[in-house]
Amino acid sequence: MDAEAAKLLGAGLAAIGAGLAALGVGNVFAKFLEGALRNPGAADGQQGRLFIGFAAAELLGLLAFVVAVLLIFVA
Amino acid sequence: MAEQGKIDPMHQFEVQTVWEGFSIAGQQIAVTNSAVWMVATLVALWAFMLGGMKQQVVPGRWQMMVEGFTGFIDNLLKANIGAEGRKYLPYVFSLFMFILFANLIGLLPLGLVGLHPFTVTSHFTVTGVLAILSFGIVLIVGFWKHGFHFFSLFVPHGTPMLLLPLIFVIELVSFMVRPFSLALRLFVAMTAGHILLKVLASFVVAGGQAGIGTGLLVGIPSFALMIGVSALELLVAGIQAYVFALLTSLYINDAEHLH
Numbered sequence: 001m002d003a004e005a006a007k008l009l010g011a012g013l014a015a016i017g018a019g020l021a022a023l024g025v026g027n028v029f030a031k032f033l034e035g036a037l038r039n040p041g042a043a044d045g046q047q048g049r050l051f052i053g054f055a056a057a058e059l060l061g062l063l064a065f066v067v068a069v070l071l072i073f074v075a
Numbered sequence: 076m077a078e079q080g081k082i083d084p085m086h087q088f089e090v091q092t093v094w095e096g097f098s099i100a101g102q103q104i105a106v107t108n109s110a111v112w113m114v115a116t117l118v119a120l121w122a123f124m125l126g127g128m129k130q131q132v133v134p135g136r137w138q139m140m141v142e143g144f145t146g147f148i149d150n151l152l153k154a155n156i157g158a159e160g161r162k163y164l165p166y167v168f169s170l171f172m173f174i175l176f177a178n179l180i181g182l183l184p185l186g187l188v189g190l191h192p193f194t195v196t197s198h199f200t201v202t203g204v205l206a207i208l209s210f211g212i213v214l215i216v217g218f219w220k221h222g223f224h225f226f227s228l229f230v231p232h233g234t235p236m237l238l239l240p241l242i243f244v245i246e247l248v249s250f251m252v253r254p255f256s257l258a259l260r261l262f263v264a265m266t267a268g269h270i271l272l273k274v275l276a277s278f279v280v281a282g283g284q285a286g287i288g289t290g291l292l293v294g295i296p297s298f299a300l301m302i303g304v305s306a307l308e309l310l311v312a313g314i315q316a317y318v319f320a321l322l323t324s325l326y327i328n329d330a331e332h333l334h
Binding site for chain 1 (some may be wrong): 267325
């Protein structure tokens with residue numbers, strides 16, 4: 001395979017990671033809402049933890065994006 | 076850019092020299108568009124804060140807005156660090172407001188009047204310096220308060236002796252990547268959103284150039300999507316500033332209280 005083609009294929013494959021991170025972020029908010037509806041009184045106090053989980057899940061998707069950008073523009 | 080109908084989505088991130096400046100020891104110190112927009116962010120932030128710091132007993136709308144932001148960060152620090160968090164309020168507040176204003180100013184549609192906004196937070200050098208500031212404060216506070224006892228951060232309570240070397244390495248790595256993850260998150264979130272907007276905009280332009288039929292077929296859905304993505308970007312601008320402040324306060328909490 002041509003090296004240029006392999007780079008573009010790798011960048012495309014990295015998009016899978018971005019999609020999986022979308023599942024993760026959705027899961028974080030879905031579970032939070034599920035818990036918040038069961039106990040609305042405790043929901044406001046847990047918003048910090050919600051965003052920590054969101055940040056951790058999102059970072060992995062952003063890393064997939066970085067890999068794609070590195071393959072296209074740098075490698 | 077010279078090719079017709081081809082729009083380069085990365086062009087918006089190019090650092091251009093606005094004023095040649097001067098050179099020190101062969102190193103050119105120039106004023107770039109990045110520096111200009113950083114100054115614009117600072118001026119906007121100063122104007123916003125000065126307008127609201129009148130300290131009236133009955134606050135007006137503007138003062139309420141400023142007090143809302145300070146109260147928000149104060150609560151964040153109180154919830155995550157406790158009473159000792161108060162002394163970090165100036166730093167975390169400046170950090171949050173600078174990132175928020177830089178993100179929002181980068182989204183302003185000033186390109187309509189020929190003034191292209193530059194998102195300073197879409198550059199790893201800028202977010203990296205902010206992350207190093209936060210990480211440096213964590214290190215200084217940790218070693219100042221606890222001395223070499225600070226290293227007990229890497230060994231959680233009740234770790235079995237057998238697992239100690241493994242846990243130590245894992246905790247050390249997770250500690251050392253903090254500045255990178257902090258900087259990378261902000262920089263990539265901003266870059267990705269702006270590239271997406273420019274790619275969609277290039278669909279509209281290229282569709283219009285291909286003819287009226289293609290223009291309507293491709294341009295209108297793309298433009299509708301652009302409006303949605305712009306709204307999402309406003310949300311992301313706020314969330315990323317909040318996450319940066321939140322993680323900074325968590326890391327400072329580690330340094331203040333260890334585990």
